[in-house]
Each structure stands twice: as C-alpha cells, then as structure tokens.
Amino acid sequence: MSLEAIRYQRGTGLYLLNQLLLPHESVWEPVPTMAEAHAQIKLMKVRGAPAIGVTAALALAVELDSRKNLPTLPVADLLKWIRAHLDHIATSRPTAVNLFDSIDKLWAKAQEVAEKTKSSVEVREALVALAQQIFADDVKDNVAIGQHGMEWLVKAVPADQASQLRVLTHCNTGSLATASYGTALGIIRSLHANKKLAHVYCTETRPYNQGSRLTAYELTYEKMPATLVTDSMVSFLLKQHPVHAIIVGADRIARNGDTANKIGTYQLALAARAHGVKMMVAAPLTTFDLAIADGSAIPIEQRPAHELIRVTGAVVKNGMPTSELATVQVAPQGMNVWNPGFDVTPAELIDAIVTEQGVITKAPGSKVFDVAGFLKTVQ
Numbered sequence: 001m002s003l004e005a006i007r008y009q010r011g012t013g014l015y016l017l018n019q020l021l022l023p024h025e026s027v028w029e030p031v032p033t034m035a036e037a038h039a040q041i042k043l044m045k046v047r048g049a050p051a052i053g054v055t056a057a058l059a060l061a062v063e064l065d066s067r068k069n070l071p072t073l074p075v076a077d078l079l080k081w082i083r084a085h086l087d088h089i090a091t092s093r094p095t096a097v098n099l100f101d102s103i104d105k106l107w108a109k110a111q112e113v114a115e116k117t118k119s120s121v122e123v124r125e126a127l128v129a130l131a132q133q134i135f136a137d138d139v140k141d142n143v144a145i146g147q148h149g150m151e152w153l154v155k156a157v158p159a160d161q162a163s164q165l166r167v168l169t170h171c172n173t174g175s176l177a178t179a180s181y182g183t184a185l186g187i188i189r190s191l192h193a194n195k196k197l198a199h200v201y202c203t204e205t206r207p208y209n210q211g212s213r214l215t216a217y218e219l220t221y222e223k224m225p226a227t228l229v230t231d232s233m234v235s236f237l238l239k240q241h242p243v244h245a246i247i248v249g250a251d252r253i254a255r256n257g258d259t260a261n262k263i264g265t266y267q268l269a270l271a272a273r274a275h276g277v278k279m280m281v282a283a284p285l286t287t288f289d290l291a292i293a294d295g296s297a298i299p300i301e302q303r304p305a306h307e308l309i310r311v312t313g314a315v316v317k318n319g320m321p322t323s324e325l326a327t328v329q330v331a332p333q334g335m336n337v338w339n340p341g342f343d344v345t346p347a348e349l350i351d352a353i354v355t356e357q358g359v360i361t362k363a364p365g366s367k368v369f370d371v372a373g374f375l376k377t378v379q
C-alpha cells in the first residue's frame with residue numbers, strides 16, 4: 001500500500017494528510033467545509049496539482065452532504081451557493097489548472113442537472129457522484145501514465161540499457177501530490193515495479209523542499225534505490241553519472257506544450273538538453289489548459305519571502321530527528337526576496353508529454369507540441 005494524502009468516504013468525510021509536518025509526523029486533518037479546503041490548499045497542507053483539484057471537488061461533496069438546509073433550498077438558490085463557494089476556492093492558488101478544471105466540471109454538472117430536474121437533491125447527488133468520479137479517475141489516470149511513460153522510455157534508450165534505467169525527478173509528484181500513485185513518480189514507480197529502475201535521483205526542490213521532505217519520503221517508503229541531490233548539483237550530476245531521463249510533473253500545460261511546473265524545472269530542462277538526457281513531463285489531461293496558446297499566459301504564483309529566508313525541520317537529538325519542529329532563519333532579516341513558485345519550460349526543451357491517453361511527441365522538425373491535435377485522435 002503506497003502513501004496517501006486524501007481520504008474520503010461518503011458519510012465519514014474528507015481528511016487530508018498535513019504535508020507541512022512530513023516526513024516527521026503523519027497527522028490527518030478533517031476538511032468539513034469548502035472554506036477549510038481553501039485554507040488547507042493555500043497553506044499547502046495539501047499540494048500538487050491533481051491533489052488540489054481532487055480536494056476542491058471532495059470538499060464540495062462533503063459540505064453539500066453535511067449542510068442539511070442546502071437540499072431544501074430552491075434550486076436557483078442552491079446554484080448561487082455553489083457558484084459562490086467555487087469562486088472562493090478558485091482564489092486559493094493560481095497556477096495549477098487542475099483546480100479550475102474541477103471547478104468547471106462541477107459547475108457544468110450543477111447547471112445541467114438543475115436545468116433538467118429542477119431538484120436541489122438531484123443537484124447534490126450529481127455533484128457528490130462527480131466528485132467521487134474525479135477522485136477515482138485521478139488514480140486510474142496516474143496508473144495509465146505510469147505504464148505509458150515506462151513503455152516510451154524503454155523504447156527511447158539503447159536496448160541494452162532498457163532494464164537498468166537511471167532517472168532524476170524534481171518536486172513531489174507521487175501519491176502525496178495526487179489521489180494516489182503519482183504522475184512523474186508514477187512512471188518511476190512503474191519502472192521499479194517492472195524491475196527496470198537502476199536508480200532515481202531526486203532534487204531537494206528549494207525553497208519549499210518538496211523533494212527532500214516528500215519525494216525522498218516516498219522513495220524511502222517504497223524502498224527504491226534513490227539518492228537526494230541539491231538543485232544546484234544537477235548539471236554536474238548529469239556530466240558525471242549516466243542519467244537516461246529527467247521526469248517531472250506539471251501544473252499547467254499550454255496548447256503548444258509549454259509547461260509550468262515547480263520552480264527549477266526550466267533549468268533542469270536546459271541541463272538535460274545540454275547533456276543529451278531525455279526531458280519527460282507527466283500529467284493527466286486535467287493539467288492541460290487548451291484556452292492558452294503558449295506558456296506566456298500561465299499565471300505564476302508568487303510565494304512569501306519567509307520560505308526563502310527560513311527553514312523548518314525536525315529538531316535532532318542524539319543524532320536522531322524528533323517529532324519536535326523548529327524554524328530557523330538562514331538569511332538576514334530585511335533581505336529582498338524573489339520567490340516564484342513555478343517556472344515555464346518551453347516546449348522546445350521537452351521530449352515527451354505523458355498522459356493517461358498516451359505520449360505526445362513533436363512532429364519531426366517542430367519545436368512545439370500539437371496538444372489539440374493529439375486530443376482529437378484520442379477522444
């Protein structure tokens with residue numbers, strides 16, 4: 001059983017693993033309302049593009065179930081309540097489009113059922129079912145991404161190396177960032193399960209350390225052969241040690257394949273290109289934003305300065321980490337800070353985008369992906 005970040009059952013409620021306390025403590029927190037989901041997403045107690053989208057949907061399901069007055073409202077009033085709550089949760093974090101994908105799907109379903117049935121109870125039932133579907137689909141999609149990515153990479157490397165693959169990943173894209181299994185980490189999980197993984201490197205992913213806190217935790221938990229490196233070591237690592245592919249997730253992918261992902265991804269793609277290493281992006285279709293032509297339109301979240309100038313970790317006693325957390329300051333007070341949470345990797349630097357429907361590659365000679373064209377062939 002792999003780690004999980006989201007627990008939900010109708011009647012029991014929604015619980016999120018507080019990722020701010022990992023890997024030192026596993027504390028599950030209830031999410032009884034959309035307002036609480038907004039707070040947990042904003043604080044990054046839950047994070048990762050797919051996990052955010054799933055959380056928003058399940059929180060709506062939970063609140064629709066627990067507020068007994070909602071199904072007694074006239075359907076027009078229930079729609080107003082739903083719209084206001086969806087608009088609020090949309091303000092929690094700006095970059096991962098999966099949140100907005102969930103919001104759009106939930107709103108479309110609410111309107112459709114309201115129009116057809118005029119029944120608030122029917123609207124509630126349809127939205128609870130849709131939220132459960134969004135949760136279940138994410139797991140299924142990640143498993144498919146894992147399989148497609150593994151198959152693509154095995155074919156992309158020399159045959160005599162295909163069962164001894166060495167990869168590098170960034171940020172956290174595993175069970176903790178999704179409903180389960182993971183996207184980029186899902187591919188690595190599939191390689192490991194199929195005995196094709198020789199080694200995985202994970203970056204610390206400064207400044208928020210999703211790599212050292214979360215991915216390293218998942219890799220250790222899964223007993224994969226793994227090594228942690230700082231973000232600044234990657235070019236030298238690629239020069240010194242053979243790595244077949246850098247595999248990352250995504251928060252938003254434009255029509256041409258430009259990809260917003262955790263800050264630092266762009267420099268990894270540049271290093272990969274300079275060293276002849278494959279650059280793979282793994283994401284479900286909920287991460288695609290077909291409304292934007294290229295990455296210049298992707299909103300990039302600016303994170304607070306304290307994430308750069310302070311570090312939180314477990315207090316070490318007798319050489320061992322304890323469950324006591326402490327925050328220390330590592331830069332002078334008052335120092336100016338620039339802290340974008342994400343960057344955009346140009347499509348030109350990406351070799352493959354792995355989805356649950358298959359792998360998107362560029363036409364020979366093209367610098368960009370035809371995402372819309374790919375989707376027409378698979379849907």
Ligand SMILES: CSC[C@@H](O)[C@@H](O)C(=O)COP(=O)(O)O
Nearest residue numbers: 047048049171173177249250262
């Ligand atoms: C499968 S998650 C893909 C991305 O969401 C992930 O790499 C990432 O950038 C997460 O950022 P975070 O700021 O931790 O939410």
